[in-house]
Each structure stands twice: as C-alpha cells, then as structure tokens.
Amino acid sequence: MRDTGAYEGVVAETVAIRSTHGDYINAYYGRPLGPGPFPGMVLFHHRPGWDEWYREATHRFAYHGYLTICPNLYHRYGTGTADDVAARVREAGDVPDDQVVADGIGSIEFLRAQPNLNGKVGLFGTCSGGRHAYLTACRTSNVDAVVDCWGGRVVMAPEDLNDKYPVAPIDLTADLTCPLLGLFGEQDRSPSPAEVAQHEQELRKHGKQYEFHMYPDAGHGFFYYDKPAVYRAGPAVDGWQKVWDFLGRHLA
Amino acid sequence: MCTTISHRTTVTGCGKGPQGWFDLHHVNVGYDHPFRAPFEHAVSIDFLDEGSSTRVAVELSRESARELAKQILATVDEADAYEGEPARAGS
Numbered sequence: 001m002r003d004t005g006a007y008e009g010v011v012a013e014t015v016a017i018r019s020t021h022g023d024y025i026n027a028y029y030g031r032p033l034g035p036g037p038f039p040g041m042v043l044f045h046h047r048p049g050w051d052e053w054y055r056e057a058t059h060r061f062a063y064h065g066y067l068t069i070c071p072n073l074y075h076r077y078g079t080g081t082a083d084d085v086a087a088r089v090r091e092a093g094d095v096p097d098d099q100v101v102a103d104g105i106g107s108i109e110f111l112r113a114q115p116n117l118n119g120k121v122g123l124f125g126t127c128s129g130g131r132h133a134y135l136t137a138c139r140t141s142n143v144d145a146v147v148d149c150w151g152g153r154v155v156m157a158p159e160d161l162n163d164k165y166p167v168a169p170i171d172l173t174a175d176l177t178c179p180l181l182g183l184f185g186e187q188d189r190s191p192s193p194a195e196v197a198q199h200e201q202e203l204r205k206h207g208k209q210y211e212f213h214m215y216p217d218a219g220h221g222f223f224y225y226d227k228p229a230v231y232r233a234g235p236a237v238d239g240w241q242k243v244w245d246f247l248g249r250h251l252a
Numbered sequence: 253m254c255t256t257i258s259h260r261t262t263v264t265g266c267g268k269g270p271q272g273w274f275d276l277h278h279v280n281v282g283y284d285h286p287f288r289a290p291f292e293h294a295v296s297i298d299f300l301d302e303g304s305s306t307r308v309a310v311e312l313s314r315e316s317a318r319e320l321a322k323q324i325l326a327t328v329d330e331a332d333a334y335e336g337e338p339a340r341a342g343s
C-alpha cells in the first residue's frame with residue numbers, strides 16, 4: 001500500500017527501439033520517476049493492435065514500479081489508427097513469429113541498457129500477445145518471468161504451421177528458462193481448456209516452474225474494460241492481483 | 253490472429269471513407285475479435301482501395317452478416333431480372 005503523503009510520478013512517451021533484425025520500431029515507454037533500481041517489463045500487445053488499452057496497461061505497470069516497454073509489433077505495416085494498421089496486418093495474414101521475437105528481444109535489450117533497471121526483466125501479453133510473450137520467453141534465456149494471458153494457438157496442429165508460424169510454441173517448452181504465470185477463461189475457445197491442459201502437461205513433463213489459473217466465469221479477454229462483451233470484473237481484479245504477486249516474487 | 257478465418261475478393265465499385273469517395277479494389281471478409289462491435293468475435297468486412305490505404309470497415313454479428321448476404325443476393329437476383337440478363341464483369 002502506498003502512503004498518500006509520499007511523492008510519486010510516472011512518465012510515458014513514444015521512443016524508438018532497435019529490433020534484433022537491425023531496424024528500428026516505435027515503442028511506448030513508461031517508467032516510474034526516481035532513481036530506482038526498478039524491474040523491467042515488456043508488453044506484447046494483442047490482436048487489435050498497439051492500441052489505447054496497451055498504452056494504459058503501460059501506465060499501469062509503470063505505476064506499479066516497472067520500467068515498461070510496449071513495442072509496436074505492427075510498426076512495419078504503416079501508420080494510422082491502431083485499428084486501420086491492425087486491419088492491414090489481418091490482410092497480410094498476421095505478423096511473422098520470428099519478427100515478433102526479434103522485436104521482443106530488442107525490447108529486452110533496451111530495458112537491460114537502462115541504468116536504473118534492477119537486472120530483472122519480465123514479459124506480459126494478452127491474446128496473441130500472450131502467445132508472443134510465451135514464444136519469446138522460450139527463444140531467449142535473457143528473461144526472468146513471463147505472464148501469458150489467454151494466449152491462443154500455443155498449441156497448434158501441424159497443418160496450421162507455415163512460414164509465419166514455423167513452430168508451435170508448445171513445442172519450445174523445453175527451452176523455457178523462467179517461471180510462467182498463465183491466466184485463462186474456462187469459456188474461451190482459443191485457448192480452449194483442453195489446450196491449456198495440454199500446455200500444462202508439457203510444462204510438467206519438462207519440470208518447468210509455472211502457475212496456471214482458470215476462471216470459470218470468464219472467456220477470452222476478461223481484462224478488457226473497454227469491451228463490455230468480454231470484460232469480467234471479478235476475474236480481472238483477481239487476475240491483476242495474481243500478476244502483481246507473481247512479478248513481485250520473481251522480479252524484485 | 254486468434255482465428256484464421258479470412259477471405260478476400262476483388263470488387264468493382266466505390267466506397268465512401270473519411271476523406272470522401274474512392275475506387276474500391278478488394279474486400280476482406282473475416283471472423284475475429286472486433287475493434288468496436290460488442291461481441292467476442294464479429295464478421296468483419298473491410299472495403300479497400302488498391303493499396304489498402306483507405307478502408308471502409310464494418311463489424312457484424314454472425315446473424316446480421318448472414319441476413320445481409322441473403323439480402324445482397326436477393327437484390328442482385330432482382331437486378332438480373334430487371335436487366336434481363338445475369339451480371340457481367342464490370343456491370
């Protein structure tokens with residue numbers, strides 16, 4: 001709990017970060033004021049794009065004491081409103097996994113270059129961003145915790161693999177080097193409860209450290225307060241608390 | 253993407269966007285998370301120009317999308333009868 005008499009502040013702005021593919025992309029960077037040191041977080045935005053919800057999520061993580069970078073994973077699809085750019089990505093058949101991982105690792109390296117980082121970096125994502133966060137965590141050992149919120153298609157059928165999705169994330173589970181928090185809704189179809197169970201079985205098989213929570217009264221996207229059809233206040237409040245508890249234990 | 257349900261067709265016609273009328277080139281039809289419509293998933297129809305830089309977008313419930321498709325087909329059937337011949341390319 002914070003003391004109401006204490007000074008506090010957060011600053012957030014657009015910055016450019018370098019992808020490990022060598023080019024620069026836009027990112028939204030929020031951080032608490034003060035010398036720190038602070039833990040860092042990379043936020044992987046969801047299917048609707050680099051939108052207002054993710055700007056506000058960046059503010060939220062910064063308020064909770066994290067140097068928070070949210071890269072625009074759709075940067076290479078032009079500028080415009082978030083939904084227009086996301087529509088271009090949809091038309092292109094999605095962004096390639098390798099590109100997202102390069103942007104994610106570039107974001108981690110950006111945070112690790114900050115003088116007020118405490119040395120710990122976590123990943124967070126929802127929807128496709130949950131999948132991307134998990135995928136990135138499996139492709140680097142340079143991360144300390146990962147939060148996957150209802151990331152669909154971690155489990156993929158062989159016929160769904162292609163140039164953009166060369167490997168199903170679940171098949172990289174052996175390479176995961178950090179603790180994982182997963183939040184899911186029982187009414188979701190992507191990931192379905194059966195797919196979540198399959199992922200959990202794979203994590204157990206490889207002896208990974210993980211915590212999965214399945215909310216019976218929620219489906220896909222239950223954190224999204226701007227989407228009344230999917231928002232579930234109870235699971236959202238509890239889920240956010242689980243996020244802060246988990247990150248507090250692993251990134252402090 | 254959270255679904256892979258997506259289709260594309262070229263079209264001839266015009267659309268009106270925020271900057272006024274423009275020539276349509278193709279339409280993307282999909283089913284995924286909507287940007288605005290109050291559903292978990294929606295049928296999205298994007299009417300686009302040749303470079304996909306200008307867009308007229310709609311997001312519909314499945315029921316209303318099916319009804320719209322029926323009404324479009326009914327209208328085209330009536331138009332064919334009115335013209336006395338089936339539609340040809342460009343008509």
